[in-house]
Amino acid sequence: MSSDLMTGRVNATTFVIFGASGDLTQRKLIPALFSLRAKGRLPTDFRVLGFATRPWSAEEFRRNLEEGLKRYHGQTSLPESWVEFSRHLHYLPGNFADSNDFSRLAQELASLEGGPANRIFYFAAPPRYYADIVRGLGEHQLLSESPGWRRIVIEKPFGSDLASAHDLNRALYDVAREDQIYRIDHYLGKETVQNVLVFRFANSIFEPIWNRNYVDHVQITVAEELGVEHRAKYYDGVGVVRDMFQNHLLQLLTLVAMEPPSSFTADALRNEKVKVLRAVRPIAPRDTQLNSVRGQYLGYRQEPGVDPNSETATFGALRLYVDNWRWQGVPFYLRSGKELREKASEVLIQFNCPPHVMFPTGADTEITPNLLSLCLQPDEGIHLRFEVKVPDNQAEMRSMEMEFHYRDAFGGMAIPQAYERLLLDVMQGDASLFVRGDQIELAWGIVDPIQAGWEGEQAPALSMYERGSWGPAAADALMARDGRAWIMGCGGHSPSGPVRVHGSKTLSPRDRPSPRETDLSSAASNCRA
Secondary structure, three states: OHHHHOOOOOOOEEEEEEOOOOHHHHHHHHHHHHHHHHOOOOOOOEEEEEEEOOOOOHHHHHHHHHHHHHHHOOOOOOOHHHHHHHOOEEEEEOOOOOHHHHHHHHHHHHHHHOOOOEEEEEEOOOHHHHHHHHHHHHHOOOOOOOOOOEEEEEEOOOOOOHHHHHHHHHHHHHHOOHHHEEEEOHHHHOHHHHHHHHHHHOOOOOHHHOOOOOEEEEEEEEEOOOOOHHHHHHHHOOHHHHHHHHHHHHHHHHHHHOOOOOOOOHHHHHHHHHHHHHHEOOOOHHHHHHHEEEEEEOOHHHOOOOOOOOOOOOEEEEEEEEOOOOOOOOEEEEEEEOOEOOOEEEEEEEEOOOOOOOOOOOOOOEEOOOEEEEEEEOOOEEEEEEEEEOOOOOOOEEEEEEEEEHHHHOOOOOOOOHHHHHHHHHHHOOOOOOEOHHHHHHHHHHHHHHHHHHHOOOOOOEEEEOOOEOOOHHHHHHHHOOOOOOEEOOOOOOOOOOEEEOOOEEEOHHHOOOHHHOHHHOOOOOEEO
């Protein structure tokens, strides 16, 4: 496996993690590398070098990582394979802004590697240090590729607005090529997010109707059950638009709306995503009241580290349009928030009503439109809702669902964590699931005017909402003005599961004789016979 992974004649690989004493390394990066090692997907000659400000020894670094496996991954006792893996873990204390410490880093790498090696430099440090790290790498020629390749992985947030993202891109291009830079969004590493492309382009029955002629609208929901927790101080200066919309939600929008790429290569895929972002109709600051909702959960201002008078939004909803031939006139509704009823991410496509209903139904009979729900988490799968005739009557119809779930289809096979897939792609040099520099800047160009509108005199009112709800009533009103409603189409996965409709009401299975008797068939979203 290792010879397949590595390009060129160099096999040895070093992972340098800047900010290695932090939470990300403990919870995500090392567990992902440990899993890849167990599956035989790391080169035989590999090592991890942590670089951070804490004055740890290598042994203290290893103990910290062991505690993380036990705390976050249910490892009550570590397997024997961890003992072997931990021998590859090293640590060097240093300051990101100190040139001398980068000189020590270069010496430590040469000592550990003992010869040619590939290197991955992972930016897991706070974003305010990114420019310093880039400067240190360039100053000490740590990105020189003779011999072995060099790759940089940068965590989000990539900038805080268009100007800062542009500055960071420019700093990176001073020392590295675009093909060496991997801007990571862990959301794109989720198996179910990748499945959006397979579902669209490997099934010819859907692509012909994936357009404005057949689709009424698209809903994208990324709901978080938790609040700001330990990120309160950071989050209060960022808010939901910068934290979630600029990356996760716009990435999902590009996957849903993109044209078929000519091939499954990184450049071909990312070219089509860029075309979608270029086609998104801008929301000017003066138009944010008409096209967006901002909300804040009750109790947010009492969170430790939050300004008692904070106007930061913890919930957002947007109505966007993609002005191109395929999607002209089709609204895309995006929403995300914290302290919502449950953790759930899904893409819902609602198709148009039938142009004519010939069945002998009453004048007031409503027909439920077809829905396609791509369930991204937590119960990964796909739902397709359609109408059937109820037996033993003339023309009564009922909504039924066809369901696919990963947990059932693959014999309980565990879905790998996103970081595991993404780190493997970095080693293989596959940038398909990483964000290109121009894509980052286009995304910021979309959200910057919205954020400016939210912070200006014409901002929509900050709507408060209860913890454990589906967000403020203003989000429902945004949809209702268009004669539509929020729908969580991935609800009711099992006899004991909930039915989630409208973003506001939950019905137990015993109260659910049929979908028609729930708000799922509200007149706000249905078709008249």
